[in-house]
Amino acid sequence: MTLFIFALILFLLAILGAPLFAVILAVAILGFHHLDVNLSVIAIEIYRIADTPVLLALPLFTFAGYVLGESQTSRRLVRFTQAFLGWMPGGLAIVAFVACAFFTAFTGASGVTIVALGALLYPALTQAGYREKFSIGLVTSSGSLGLLLPPSIPLILYGIIAQQMNIGANVAINDLFLAGLLPGLLMVVLLSFWSMWENRRNPIPYKPFSVREAIAALREVIWEIPLPLFVLGGIYGGFFAISEAAAATAMYVIVVEVFIYKEIKLSQLPAIIRESMVMVGGILLILGVSLASTNFLIDAEVPARMFDLIQSHVTDKIVFLILLNLLLLILGAILDIFSALVIMVPIILPVAVSYGVDPVHLGIIFLANMQIGYFTPPVGMNLFIASYRFNKPVTELYQAAFPFMIVLFAAVLVITYWPALSLVFLHR
């Protein structure tokens, strides 16, 4: 009974806006106290952050993403994709999807995609003849597209949390990066087809392919083209570990944006570092304290009990996956992605593994659902950012983004029930 009251109080504090790290810490404190464990164990658990080599990737990729967000990369990226993809039917919409996916993969869906790319794409789309509602819906929903593509921060974070769980199966971040490629591509392809269908009676003038423009755009973006190659080529070519790829990316981005493009002054760098590290601090703090509470959950055999409870009602893997999708969609609508990862992965992962779901596949399912959560009310972050940026009421944005949500939901279903799409490159 007292346990129930404590849980209720903490839940209330959480939804009233208490920092998540404090709520998780309170759970850990109460839990360890209950088990008669000295509370110093919390500090030991937090110190595990320093025992996780791959975590280095988190601050470095986040920093690189912030630098790219502050420079003119977004403009160059749009020009480049427009020059090479703009001639296709449905061209500009496809341009928007591809550019957003790439940009978000690097900037980690922190909302900067809408601010930096949306501000360019939205006027471009309406000018090209796309309907207002379609354009704003596209921009709002594309702000989280690319979450499944390397080196997205949530993907890395999922890997780190899963690695701390000792579930038997190995969850390498390299594998997660490969696993996200085709599902991410599927989303872009489905959205592109839908845009063409949606605009079938709305003839958008074709823009012929221009070799000159293509070369000019390529030359402009030439220093940023190597970035994805760095990450993927470096890691899978065996030159870099993930954390090294992150260090190289961070260094490269500083050199390119500060010294070659000269779009960021050296004096601006400290402010960018501070902004990005505040973000990293927030994530690392909830990660660190969740290491403590996860340990308590495992001590108290919560995942095992959860599994027994669910197993007594649901024996079928497919039914389990359907329920999982529903749960994740709801969670995605009320939790931001980082909270959802640290709270839910430690509970869901062992249960899903018991049902025979591959942990890497689960990560892709998890993030694919969360991606939709970015623009579902009440807390979908992209709705608020787009509302602020384009000066539109949130309800209007929600309606505009709804069709895109349905398309992405279809993609999530495919991703969920076709594990091979995620696992094909992994030799499992």
Add this chain to the structure above:
Amino acid sequence: MVLHRVEDTILVGLLLTMIGMAVTQIFLRNLFEAGIVWSDVLVRILVLWVGLVGAMVASRQGNHITIDILDRYLPAHAKKVADFVVELFTALICTVVAYYSLVFVQMEFTDGGMAFAQVPNWLCEAIIPFAFTVIALRYFILSFISFKKIVESRS
């Protein structure tokens, strides 16, 4: 504020050191098949430090990750009270953690283990009680400000 600038400078220094060390290590490994033995350990500890100092900075205005579902639908007065309660709660929790992590660091101090080179473990871990003390203080200040707002709106 001077304190803020010192904090910012430390944060910038930590990240640049981290990038510098990590990149140097890549060059050493690939070009000379060598490396600084303790570099990897130092970089990992820097991650913890950057994270916690970042968290300290985030606490200045209470910019931590929250699940504020109810928060934005509250009427103005109730919101002030809610702010006060959650800030005080956060401050108290951080105080508890600061105390027990200090105990942990003290134990490590008497233990006397070395993390890398000549740097003892306890020094690397000392950031934990320090950061939580600062975060606790900041949330005490935030809750005090919220409390004053409640009193002011009453009168």
